[in-house]
Amino acid sequence: MTDPILSIQNLTVDLPKAADRAHAVENLSLQVMPKEIVCIVGESGSGKSITAFTTMGLLPQALSPSQGEIRFDGHDLLKLSKRAHSDLRGRRMAMIFQEPMSALNPCYSVGDQIEEMFQQHTDLGAAERKARTIRLLEEVHLPDPPRIYNSYPHQLSGGQRQRIVIAMALALDPALLIADEPTTALDLSTQQQILHLFKELREKHDAGIMFVTHDFDVVAEIADRVVVMQHGRIVEQGSAEEVLNRPQHPYTRLLIDAVPRRTRDVPAPITSHEVLKVSNLNKTYHVAGGMFRPARTVHACKDVNFTVHQGETLGIVGESGSGKSTLVKCLIRLEDPESGVVSVEGKDIALMSRHDLHPYRKHIQIVFQDPYGSLNPRRTIGDQLVEGPVNFGENRAKAMERARELMKIVRLDPEVLNRYPNQFSGGQRQRICIARALMVEPKILIADEAVSALDVSVQKEVLKLLNEIRDRMGLTVLFITHDLRVAAQVCDTLIVMQQGDVVERGTVEEVFGAPSHPYTRMLLDAQPGKHWDVPDIATLPPAVA
Amino acid sequence: MTDTTTPTDQPLQAPRNKPLTPGQAMRRRALRHKGLMFGAVVMLIVLCVAIFAPLLTQYDPYQQSLLARMKPPVFLGGTSEHWLGTDGLGRDFWARLAYGARISLMIGILAAVISGIIGSTLGILAGYFGGKVDMVVTFLINVRLAMPVVLVALAVVALFGGSLVVVVSVLGLLLWDRFAVVLRSATMQVREQEYVAAAEVLGASLPRILFKDILPNVMNHLIVIFTLEMAHAIILEAALSFLGLGVQPPTPSWGLMISEGKDMLLFEPWLITIPGVALFFLVLAINMLGDGLRDVTAPEGRN
Numbered sequence: 001m002t003d004p005i006l007s008i009q010n011l012t013v014d015l016p017k018a019a020d021r022a023h024a025v026e027n028l029s030l031q032v033m034p035k036e037i038v039c040i041v042g043e044s045g046s047g048k049s050i051t052a053f054t055t056m057g058l059l060p061q062a063l064s065p066s067q068g069e070i071r072f073d074g075h076d077l078l079k080l081s082k083r084a085h086s087d088l089r090g091r092r093m094a095m096i097f098q099e100p101m102s103a104l105n106p107c108y109s110v111g112d113q114i115e116e117m118f119q120q121h122t123d124l125g126a127a128e129r130k131a132r133t134i135r136l137l138e139e140v141h142l143p144d145p146p147r148i149y150n151s152y153p154h155q156l157s158g159g160q161r162q163r164i165v166i167a168m169a170l171a172l173d174p175a176l177l178i179a180d181e182p183t184t185a186l187d188l189s190t191q192q193q194i195l196h197l198f199k200e201l202r203e204k205h206d207a208g209i210m211f212v213t214h215d216f217d218v219v220a221e222i223a224d225r226v227v228v229m230q231h232g233r234i235v236e237q238g239s240a241e242e243v244l245n246r247p248q249h250p251y252t253r254l255l256i257d258a259v260p261r262r263t264r265d266v267p268a269p270i271t272s273h274e275v276l277k278v279s280n281l282n283k284t285y286h287v288a289g290g291m292f293r294p295a296r297t298v299h300a301c302k303d304v305n306f307t308v309h310q311g312e313t314l315g316i317v318g319e320s321g322s323g324k325s326t327l328v329k330c331l332i333r334l335e336d337p338e339s340g341v342v343s344v345e346g347k348d349i350a351l352m353s354r355h356d357l358h359p360y361r362k363h364i365q366i367v368f369q370d371p372y373g374s375l376n377p378r379r380t381i382g383d384q385l386v387e388g389p390v391n392f393g394e395n396r397a398k399a400m401e402r403a404r405e406l407m408k409i410v411r412l413d414p415e416v417l418n419r420y421p422n423q424f425s426g427g428q429r430q431r432i433c434i435a436r437a438l439m440v441e442p443k444i445l446i447a448d449e450a451v452s453a454l455d456v457s458v459q460k461e462v463l464k465l466l467n468e469i470r471d472r473m474g475l476t477v478l479f480i481t482h483d484l485r486v487a488a489q490v491c492d493t494l495i496v497m498q499q500g501d502v503v504e505r506g507t508v509e510e511v512f513g514a515p516s517h518p519y520t521r522m523l524l525d526a527q528p529g530k531h532w533d534v535p536d537i538a539t540l541p542p543a544v545a
Numbered sequence: 546m547t548d549t550t551t552p553t554d555q556p557l558q559a560p561r562n563k564p565l566t567p568g569q570a571m572r573r574r575a576l577r578h579k580g581l582m583f584g585a586v587v588m589l590i591v592l593c594v595a596i597f598a599p600l601l602t603q604y605d606p607y608q609q610s611l612l613a614r615m616k617p618p619v620f621l622g623g624t625s626e627h628w629l630g631t632d633g634l635g636r637d638f639w640a641r642l643a644y645g646a647r648i649s650l651m652i653g654i655l656a657a658v659i660s661g662i663i664g665s666t667l668g669i670l671a672g673y674f675g676g677k678v679d680m681v682v683t684f685l686i687n688v689r690l691a692m693p694v695v696l697v698a699l700a701v702v703a704l705f706g707g708s709l710v711v712v713v714s715v716l717g718l719l720l721w722d723r724f725a726v727v728l729r730s731a732t733m734q735v736r737e738q739e740y741v742a743a744a745e746v747l748g749a750s751l752p753r754i755l756f757k758d759i760l761p762n763v764m765n766h767l768i769v770i771f772t773l774e775m776a777h778a779i780i781l782e783a784a785l786s787f788l789g790l791g792v793q794p795p796t797p798s799w800g801l802m803i804s805e806g807k808d809m810l811l812f813e814p815w816l817i818t819i820p821g822v823a824l825f826f827l828v829l830a831i832n833m834l835g836d837g838l839r840d841v842t843a844p845e846g847r848n
Contacts, residue, residue, distance in 0.1 A: 332746050361748040368739040373738050
């Protein structure tokens with residue numbers, strides 16, 4: 001390995017004046033060698049995507065690089081004209097985006113879209129273009145390339161679409177590949193395959209890969225070198241082995257320390273009474289047939305059975321489409337189950353009418369995934385918090401009193417009650433949502449992917465808070481997640497769902513230690529960063545800032 | 546050893562630059578929006594003229610004077626006695642214009658209020674419930690869209706006779722389609738938000754969800770369409786009056802003034818241009834107000 005493919009020197013990108021800091025990226029220097037995967041890690045707002053976009057010349061209008069240089073292919077990219085830069089894009093450098101849904105144009109077949117790359121940048125004949133395209137599809141391991149060639153994006157799964165995007169990026173054998181969170185939107189098993197593909201590309205092509213991610217497991221899986229960013233600055237960079245196992249900078253340590261451990265103290269067995277008992281719960285969705293398509297029936301929940309005891313945390317694990325969301329909706333009765341029993345403290349609410357259900361609503365509360373969509377932007381926090389108790393006939397002033405108390409419990413200043421949601425960060429909003437759910441003193445709290453959208457350090461805090469509240473209030477928690485690490489850390493018992501079926505159940509130790517169902521084994525096997533044990537930060541020598 | 550705590554661990558401190566409440570941010574954007582400001586100022590002027598008409602002119606808009614017929618306005622060589630001149634029956638043109646603003650605004654606002662109530666009720670219910678309710682509402686919308694507004698209005702007015710009440714109710718009953726269509730889809734989007742689900746789980750009753758969670762979040766659409774439909778109603782009234790089927794003479798209405806001036810188009814064109822220009826500016830101002838409101842309320846989004 002000789003010269004770096006990409007070399008960024010002292011790059012600074014200015015933010016507009018009104019922003020909370022002066023620079024999106026400050027004095028950043030990094031290099032990408034051929035056949036090397038450099039992972040840029042950082043939490044949201046750390047400037048990692050801005051670095052990628054600057055290199056690609058795709059910065060939004062409001063941002064402009066103010067100093068430094070980006071050397072690539074003998075040019076300084078910052079001095080290049082828009083036209084010359086766009087000529088380099090696709091031909092010499094390519095980018096893979098997070099969302100494979102929106103990166104492909106639904107109007108054209110994927111074959112056409114890949115061929116367009118050749119049309120734009122080469123003068124190959126039609127037959128040659130097609131042959132090259134098919135070869136690319138083979139290279140990214142898509143089944144039956146000629147069929148895929150003629151398919152439209154909506155006919156492919158998320159993982160297949162991401163492969164198409166990668167194939168497009170590879171079309172002209174670029175020297176630099178930039179991937180911005182390419183696996184974040186994918187299921188565990190798909191993510192594993194895509195990461196594997198990246199590792200393979202590193203071997204087969206000479207390209208350097210810049211891989212932007214927030215997930216340390218992914219870093220552990222594929223990175224050669226790691227660059228850690230905070231507030232637009234690089235705080236640490238080094239080989240993956242070094243940064244992951246012997247982090248130097250306090251911020252890196254903080255991040256790595258926040259990664260959930262796969263192990264935990266084995267709790268005392270739970271002997272309390274059953275709070276929730278679900279038996280033979282069924283829910284099917286009927287998609288009405290149209291003139292040209294047959295009716296379809298989807299079994300979202302098939303004979304689901306489980307019980308949860310007071311003070312227990314039950315994890316519900318599964319990939320997208322496994323029916324876990326439907327199950328949750330049936331439990332809180334946003335959907336009506338078809339048959340079965342959901343008994344809360346001995347009272348069956350599964351098939352109750354909406355009217356009879358009202359007093360039982362408050363026993364089960366939920367915290368949703370999206371911290372931005374789950375608070376009404378037009379009402380103050382206080383107004384939203386007292387909503388629940390007021391609906392159940394409580395005095396408003398008294399409810400406000402409890403709201404203030406709960407704000408303290410979730411570690412927010414009670415004064416914020418008269419603010420609007422737009423003034424809070426994602427983690428703070430999630431705390432507010434937890435407080436809102438607790439306002440009606442529920443017996444069961446459902447956390448539906450409640451920490452999935454949060455940065456790892458914020459995630460750690462929210463998890464800690466949830467645990468604390470559970471112990472303090474004797475809550476029973478249903479923890480829905482796709483993240484096995486989180487599940488292993490916070491849950492007592494687990495059920496694993498696949499296509500509406502519960503395929504495995506047991507304590508965390510049983511399920512993760514000795515999985516009996518092939519699907520569970522597949523999930524466990526698909527986790528990235530399996531070989532990496534999160535180091536115990538406490539045993540490392542003191543940090544160097 | 547790990548004494549590094551994240552900022553979120555501490556109770557939330559009052560941030561340095563206290564972020565604006567949604568209302569404050571909106572006011573700030575509104576003041577910077579030129580179109581919105583233009584529309585608002587013109588609307589305000591017309592509103593003042595309409596309200597204070599008796600103070601702005603000493604003439605009665607109905608008072609005829611055969612001695613002072615067809616006096617040209619000041620800028621065409623008339624006298625300051627009638628600064629906008631007089632019409633064919635010797636009525637002061639400025640007085641008729643000022644009192645006419647009352648009619649135009651009243652028709653615009655009342656028709657938009659009536660259609661707004663009908664349309665947004667239908668739209669929100671359809672969007673929220675979906676399914677059969679949606680089917681019925683969509684059918685009603687289609688039926689309404691299949692009716693040519695002017696033709697139906699003409700027919701109804703011809704049957705019942707033209708009067709202010711008839712014109713307002715006909716327009717009110719005909720212009721609700723856009724409210725329904727837009728609020729239906731806006732409600733469908735808001736309905737999927739998790740805060741609506743959370744409210745439902747927290748035992749909120751249906752009216753509470755509709756008024757506290759849905760309505761405030763579709764309000765910006767409602768306001769924008771309200772202004773558009775108001776302009777629409779004013780124009781339609783003028784058109785009906787021009788055809789002689791709107792408000793009846795001698796009521797001072799801008800459309801009627803244009804209609805009455807049409808015989809003299811070639812000799813005294815200002816009889817038409819003055820109410821025409823007034824109508825033009827009023828409608829332009831309302832439309833710019835609506836456009837501006839959309840710009841100011843929309844970018845707020847979820848944050």
